[in-house]
Amino acid sequence: MIEIHPNxxxxxxxxxxxxxxxxxxxxxxxxxxxxxxxxxxxxxxxxAILLSAIKELNFDLDHTDIFITHMHSDHSGLVCSLKTxxxxxxxxxxDGALINALLTEQYxxxxxxxxxxxxxxxxxxxxxxxxxxxxxxxxxHTEFTHIKEGDVISVGDYTFKVVDxxxxxxxxxxxxxxxxxxxxxxxxxxxxxxxxxxxxDLKNDHLGIxxxxxxxVKAMEIHHLFSGHRTVIPCHKTRVDELLAHHEVRLGEVLExxxxxxxxxxxxxxxxxxxxxxxxxxxxxxxxxxxAASEAFAHLQHLLFNGAVTCSExxxxxxYQLS
Ligand SMILES: [Zn+2]
Numbered sequence: 314m315i316e317i318h319p320n321x322x323x324x325x326x327x328x329x330x331x332x333x334x335x336x337x338x339x340x341x342x343x344x345x346x347x348x349x350x351x352x353x354x355x356x357x358x359x360x361a362i363l364l365s366a367i368k369e370l371n372f373d374l375d376h377t378d379i380f381i382t383h384m385h386s387d388h389s390g391l392v393c394s395l396k397t398x399x400x401x402x403x404x405x406x407x408d409g410a411l412i413n414a415l416l417t418e419q420y421x422x423x424x425x426x427x428x429x430x431x432x433x434x435x436x437x438x439x440x441x442x443x444x445x446x447x448x449x450x451x452x453x454h455t456e457f458t459h460i461k462e463g464d465v466i467s468v469g470d471y472t473f474k475v476v477d478x479x480x481x482x483x484x485x486x487x488x489x490x491x492x493x494x495x496x497x498x499x500x501x502x503x504x505x506x507x508x509x510x511x512x513x514d515l516k517n518d519h520l521g522i523x524x525x526x527x528x529x530v531k532a533m534e535i536h537h538l539f540s541g542h543r544t545v546i547p548c549h550k551t552r553v554d555e556l557l558a559h560h561e562v563r564l565g566e567v568l569e570x571x572x573x574x575x576x577x578x579x580x581x582x583x584x585x586x587x588x589x590x591x592x593x594x595x596x597x598x599x600x601x602x603x604x605a606a607s608e609a610f611a612h613l614q615h616l617l618f619n620g621a622v623t624c625s626e627x628x629x630x631x632x633y634q635l636s
Contacts, residue, residue, distance in 0.1 A: 320342040324339070326359045327353075336353045342468075347377040379403065382541065383484065386451070389450075404460070410434070424444075427610075460486065502553060545584075571609075572635065573603060576633060578633075579606050613633050616633075
């Protein structure tokens with residue numbers, strides 16, 4: 314545990330069996346109430362680290378609120394270990410509902426449905442009970458206090474404003490502290506890795522929302538950007554430019570793939586260049602294929618919303634072609 318700014322502590326929560334390795338949890342000491350930003354997978358190893366940091370800081374959980382940036386289990390999984398009848402667990406309305414939905418059959422049936430829609434062969438449909446988001450989800454239904462862009466959470470000398478950072482998930486939120494120019498951006502901006510963007514539904518352009526919110530954060534004055542994984546990002550504007558350029562390249566690859574004829578999402582992903590296991594989609598383990606195809610799906614949907622491609626459904630599978 315390191316004090317990274319006066320009264321703000323960085324705790325690395327281990328993420329077992331995950332290439333992400335660790336979650337960056339932030340604990341902020343206040344005079345009346347403390348705040349903890351994100352928790353970790355629901356795993357005993359992470360829970361032990363989290364609880365020992367709380368003990369070391371002498372935080373009383375009844376006087377400590379929890380801020381969950383987004384619904385992913387590596388951020389929300391341990392919320393039940395910190396929630397008491399007297400403290401608040403903050404989350405956006407959308408992601409708060411999704412966190413509890415992780416406990417329902419319906420969520421995982423919809424998950425399977427999306428995989429089929431992408432054109433995955435039946436032999437490669439992921440068993441969701443082996444998905445980390447399922448295995449390490451929160452213990453039980455949690456009552457969230459809903460927060461939205463512009464809401465203020467004061468902790469000691471810090472006045473945090475909630476910032477809508479949707480894209481990586483439909484309701485991701487971050488915190489901005491204007492006086493000290495601090496920003497907690499969760500998985501909106503990460504060093505070294507590009508945040509995974511998927512098509513959560515067909516109603517919204519999730520990549521478009523992500524890109525808009527990237528440009529919004531780029532325009533903010535930030536001296537310290539604290540993200541959900543990996544290291545502190547020295548210059549957020551440079552990193553945002555890199556991420557924007559990355560998605561431009563990806564969009565170009567998708568258009569290139571469709572020049573060879575109409576394709577479903579799975580086949581489009583086969584044509585794209587990936588930064589994993591030699592880059593050949595066909596050789597990926599099923600779970601990695603799901604992440605890659607979901608990323609291709611978000612890019613195809615973005616092109617659909619922009620009118621560059623059209624889409625039709627054949628036997629329950631989406632097929633895209635150039636307009
Ligand atoms: Zn995430």
